[in-house]
Amino acid sequence: MLDLGEIRKNIDGIDRQLVSLFEERMRLTSQVAEYKIETGKKVLDPERERQKLEAIKSLVEKEDNKHPIADLFSQIMANSRKGQYMLLEKMGQTLREPYEAVDEIKKEGAKVVYQGVAGAYAYAAMLDYFGEDVDNFNVPTWKDAMEAVKEGKADYAVLPIENSTTGSITAVYDLLQEYNNYIVAEVYVKVEHVLMGLKGTDLSKVTTVYSHAQGLTQCESFLESHKDWQQISQPNTAVAAKKIFEDKDNSHVAIASKEAAKLYGLEILKTDIADEANNTTRFVIVSKTRTFVKNAKKTSIVFECVNEPGSLYNLLSHIIYNGLNMTKIESRPIEGRQWEFRFFVDIEGNINDQRVMNALRGIEEESRSIRLLGNY
Template sequence: MLDLGEIRDKIDGIDRQLVDLFEERMQLCTDVAKYKIETGKKVLDTDREKAKIEAVSKMVKDPKNVHAIDDLFSQIMANSRKMQYRLLEETTQTLREPYEAIDEIDKKNCRVVYQGVPGAYSYIAMRRFFGKDVNNFAVPSWRDAMEAVKNGEADYAVLPIENTTAGCVADVYDLIQEYDNYIIAETFVKVEHALLGLEGTDIDKVTTVYSHPQGFMQCEKFLSKHKDWQQISQANTAGSAKKVLEENDKTHVAIASEEAAEVYNLSVLAKKINDLDNNTTRFVIVTNTRKFVKNAKKMSIVFETANEPGTLYNLLSHIIYNGLNMNKIESRPIEGRPWEYRFFIDFEGNIDDPAVMNALRGIQEEAKAIKLLGNY
């Protein structure tokens, strides 16, 4: 019986052999890649890989090791493909589409669209990002905003995409995938609700409060102290402030932002009445031209994959293999295709970084579909 030290020495010896054999195999795969580059053959040969897995599985003597060997050789071949994609990019056979690199967004000479009404959080995000004097207009829906950008009626649209407490804005994700508009920037707005009313309003005499359903939910602790108030839901918080102004009734109040109080000339009766202090909404800025700021540090993509074991892992592995940090993944069902999904991915990087292009090349070659949503 060998002692632990002797066993480990034998393992170390085997590992050295494995490394040598792996490097020898990868060199041969490099020769395969050069052949494919010259002949135009695709890197991924599904039939060849399937036959290889079946062949090595038959070599296994202990049945308990079959699954592990299958997994091992799947990873070896995946690493071979990633190396071949890198060579394809390095030999200028890139799949990169043309784009315009700009130094910065011209925030003064542009027209911006947002969904909602003045005082809404999209309005606040727009003003904080572009400035209070930016030429802007509002539309009823997020789709209308995307249409305005698509048709050139606006240079940019401001859209909410996720919230720290409510999660993703699913409809916006779907629209970004549907339209050929591109994310060029993002901005964050901390949600801070206030109680608004007409000048001279006495809180003790209030009977009715207006807000969006989420506004009520986010201010439950404050509202629990005023259980006699009738809560009436509105389409958005800013619309609630507008309704108080229009009704001109000092017994009616609204839960909305302090900016809404400024827009509708209301008094702030109580500040920061939301339960949580870390409630923040992330907004994206989209445009209809394929342009990115030169110092962009985040990539957003969406891809579709076959509903088969390991396919999502294999696609995400291209990001890991190239040393990129993925910071978000979101899945959305594909309309008309039950139990099939699109995956929205955010990861760190710039489109001019070879590691980014290597990852995108690998995903594009192996996914059913991929779309670059933006670099910002």
């Protein structure tokens, strides 16, 4: 029988030697970093790293150990690069663009755009963030809202980005990539779908249900018991309610918010029809200017990996190494490239936080591209 205590004591002895060698190695690599900064050389030198790994493998005696030890040295070199990025940031050699830090986002006198009509969930999100008296207008599509911000017709746009039941709203992610606008805040709105129709609607005579495609998906179980109803998707849930009000056809019903039913004088035929009782949509407030609140807690970025095995993992390592929590990762196809992806990542932290700076610096150096989407 093996003596576990004895083995662990031997491991502890080895670890003491490893720690002291690591410290000496770090002292030396920080000298390399200084040299690179003085001479303006790039931190990442893939050819030198490849050669180093080959040299390491030739030193390993046991064949089975070659791969795990080469892997450890990849990690030692990656950590060494991270240390060098940190040094560059400390010395002020930052690649980041400046931004304006404010105590709070200016709401007074702001003009706000949202997609849809009054009574839509985006409308509720807007009132929640900007207050009841906000100067606002609406547009037919999310793209129109982004365009209004870009052209200065609105100071802010309110866009849904994620629902707790149905997941990411990928079209909005694509618009964040397409436009150079920034996320400056987020709002969570509880979604409570109800079924509505004209006063006196007989459920057994209904032929058609209108809602937003997401609304139909979120009430899938309820709609399974009404398979004979034709499902027609509308630009948003409030438009669906408005349609019932305008068409005056009592064989048509809509799935939308209680507020929409009230707004269009419709009768609520059934409540609690969503598959999940706790259904929340996260909305983002988007602006053209790089103005972020000083106490921002979340950083959103989008990046593209170089097309190599393990490159996504390598980029994520900058986030983890800096002790940051990643709250979201979303992949979207890159237009014009078949089966290549860009990644949208949310990190807990302020861009002024040293750890976030270091992570962004590392990703910036080792990705094909990175863009800051917001800090809020």
